[in-house]
Amino acid sequence: IDTGRSNLNMRPGVSGISNQVYDLHMLMFYVCIAIGVVVFTFMFYSMVVHRKSKGAKAANFHENLTVEVVWTIVPFVILIFMAVPAAYTLIDMEDVSKPDVTVLVTGSQWKWHYKYMDNDVEYFSVLATEQGQIRNQLTKTQNYLLEVDRPLVIPTGKKIRFLITSDDVIHSWWMPDFAIKKDANPGFINEAWTNVNSPGVYRGQCAELCGKDHGFMPIVVVAKEPAQYDAWVAEQEAIAQRARDEEQRLLSMNMSMDELMSQGEKVYGAVCAACHMPNGEGLPGVFPALKGSALALEDIPGHIRIIVEGSPGTSMASFAKQLTMSEIAAVVTYERNAWGNDTGDIVQAKDINAIMYGKE
């Protein structure tokens, strides 16, 4: 499959900095090749010419101050020649002042969350490749493992600042085309910036081992012309508003068991199955089973609370931001009735609201 991306070398990328980094890389590369050629030429020459089988007699020199000084100084000079441009580029890269747009990027096992600091827009971004492709039941498509449900959107020609952090373990936000790779450290914020030249879809991945699904945590950034970007932001804000209204409406409604179960299954598959496994049996010793667990069979408020608040000190994060109340209601209902749990319990959005805000 032609994916349109190089499979041989680094990509020059789409920002001024990424082009500089590419040039640095190529410079380093050529210098290294040159050093290698020189050293190996001497070595192979002597292997060919000074071999015993050709009657070579060993000379008996074993010291020469001049050459030793020369081959200490010359590499040193080469190094300076490499280090200086690198330092300048680096200082540029770390200068995050005066951004036009600021995005808070939060990694968690195994998804990214984007929050636009100047607008009322925030959402999660998760792998969109179907399990079937990963499990070799479906043919793999062009952007296999490099596609997400909701990409990050940024404007071109503007200085974008990323504030990068994590909710659990260390992740690393890597966008090769911007030459940005910054670790997302829990409890700390790292900063990075870019200024993208041309509109397009850019793909990267999480670059720090973050547990089981580290390989399934892609990043997609869509760069749009500023006008289109502004339109997109406005649209997102409107969608967010509509979702809040919808949420309020659902609070006063009751969904049927069937509706809850079918929506719950979807949410479970997308969000929970990665750890608790599609069959609800978890991974013994790592992720607890839900099938037959006391929590899912008895304690309804406890069950809701652990999804809303998370469980500190474990991989179980809070899902209050990621899921709507009706989605939480659906997934709780699903977990209490799937895989033979059969409690018959029905949980509605207003029950979640009661736990989250303490009111009916």
Place this chain on the structure above:
Amino acid sequence: MVSTTDTTHSGDHDADTQDHVASDHIDDHHHHEAPYGISRWLLTTNHKDIGTLYLWFAFIMFLVGGAMAMVIRAELFQPGLQIVEPNFFNQMTTVHGLIMVFGAVMPAFTGLANWMIPLMIGAPDMALPRMNNWSFWILPFAFLILLSSLFMEGGGPAFGWTFYAPLSTTYSSDSTALFVFSVHIMGISSIMGAINVIVTIFNMRAPGMTYMKMPLFVWTWLITAFLLIAVMPVLAAAVTMVLTDKFFGTSFFDAAGGGDPVLFQHIFWFFGHPEVYIMILPAFGIISQIVPTFSRKKLFGYASMVYATGAIALLSFIVWGHHMFTTGMPVEYEIFFMFATMLVSVPTGVKVFNWVATMWRGSISFEIPMMFAIAFIVLFTIGGLSGLMLAIVPADFQYHDTYFVVAHFHYVLVTGAIFSIMAAVYYWLPKWTGKMFDITLAKWHFWCSLVSVNVLFFPMHFVGLAGMPRRIPDYALQFADFNKWISVGGFAFGLSQLIFLALIIKACRHQGESVSSQVWDGAEGLEWEIPSPAPYHTFETPPIVR
């Protein structure tokens, strides 16, 4: 010299009684041949036996760690999840790294040190023979614990050989407690081994064996031992903090309690970077023994080799940050670590140039050890140069945690450390067994390894640059072609090592042609003055070195 031979100033005992008593007992203990059976190996205090034990242990661990690499390569043969689950894949990566580093390379070097250092400096044994036995025998137990943790509920360590917090603390399986203690034991073993090496070298050299006459293998090991004693305790402290963070509520690596996950990385890499030089300095020593022998010419620049080794060791303490460029260090630190790291290339370059200058106008022949040594020089240099590229911070932002790094460190570790160990084994095996090994098999081993290892690791540079992250069980389609080749190279390299296994077994059965004490014409040094095979006890009366 004075320090090894002078008794007049210490004057503990009257010299006469001393001699009398000592020779009585030595007669008791010594002038019999090697003891028999299992107790020979369990209870031994003989440096050659202990060296052999270390070498066998290392080889077995190499096969075990290699088998895990085969699992990794089989899973990565094609995109998609084929044979293992991601969590198990991570355990394979982690334990592969740990076993190769702590179970294969380090014990192999310690084994060579045990066998060769006393022979090279004319000592009757290591300075502390019983502790020597102890430092070996705790190792198999440490790895038994590590390997058995794979079968515990929740699985073994799955957080990479670098075990970054909080993945190794809050988010790891409970078997981490066993991981921690097994690392403690490995550390204790290395420290005791290193103390033994240092004290042996300081204290047991034959009369006339001044420091600047010591063979380079001895020199490089002396400095390596110093590095070991300096950094293994730091690793012990790091795992201890992981343990308390995970089980006792401390927050060294947790911001909510005022700690920092990045603190873990500082501590780990303060250990970790010297650690990688621990795995290459003895290799430099080996190459510096072999190249002069088969060039029939003295080593060029002996003194500068010694100083370069020292310089590399000292620099190794101030470059750890190059593993952490993406952690968000302030820019001044990044620049400091970049410059310091690049500086290491200068003394390392001195070494490479000296080897080439040794070959220059020599009378070179290409016996098996020399072939491995030449392969080492070329391939290690390739690995070193990619290391230099990694040191350039802005570029490292692109390379970091990709297969480019994996390519770098397998070049320095496999075609560096491992090739040097193989060179050393071929070089000294006839001395150990008294017979020449099977040269045909050895040639097969060399050429198959040389070709396959490059098919295995060279394309990793490409996939890395193209953007394939490391430590992933599945990858995007653009990497598929190269990964197939990499895996094929991997299987071929793995099978090639079975040739080596066969050769070693043959050699241990003492098949083959007997060799003279010198074995290789052109070989110089005390180890070539004793008979082949080396008798069970050597240099009970010290040789005189002029």
Place this chain on the structure above:
Amino acid sequence: MAEEEYQKYYVPAQSVWPIVGAVALFLIAVGAGNFIIESTRDKDGYGAYTLIAGLGLLLVMIVGWFKNQIDESMSGLYSAQLGRSYRQGMAWFIFSEVMFFAAFFGALFYARTISVPWLGGASNNAMTNEVLWPTFEAVWPLLTTPGGDTSTQMGWFGLPLANTIILLISSVTLHYAHTSLETDKRNSVKICLGLTILLGVIFLGLQGYEYIHAYDIGLTLDSGVYGNTFFLLTGFHGLHVTLGTVILMVLFFRVVWGHFTPKEHFAFQAGAWYWHFVDVVWVMLFFFVYIL
């Protein structure tokens, strides 16, 4: 000339103790690992028993090995060269201990000068404070963690100061014990060594008392990096004092049994070095953990 000066080196014959020690360490590691899992996760198992078995075996090994060693040394098998080997070995061992403590001191310095200030917004972490920990203020000792746990500071006056004085005096008494041994004043050795041991025990007692006090006033192992570094540094130091005291006790009995000569007393010297080392660590601790 040179060859006449070279001494015959004593290479011990086969010994069972190392392998016994290896099995002991194995049991300790497996036992401790399982014990920690079982006790913190409320599980049943054999961890504790395995651990105790390992410790017991280790004790057997130490006694046996040392007995060998002492017998050999008493029968004059050891040469000056071997004595140097032992001394150097001990010195390098202490160096490794220095590095172990250095790592914990490093963690303390890092917390004080880097992580806590950064959480408070220093260096390139303005946003860390603003977005993640808006109410957190960086002060040392860290009595209110970013997560909101609170604890109390441990002052340096009083107990810690008393302990410092006790340990310093104990170094002096040990030194006198040593010089007395070198001039073969056996009685004075016993008195000075006994005093040292007594001071060590008092130190440990006071340290235990201080821990109880700390828990009473709310400074616990899990109250943030201040408590973490406090307890781990003083705790590992305390373990070393305990070990040192045990070593001194063994030496005491050996002196009583008439071991050692004014010139040949490696074990005594090693024990003394160890004690002085532990002392120096305490002084560092007192300075960096308590006073600063």
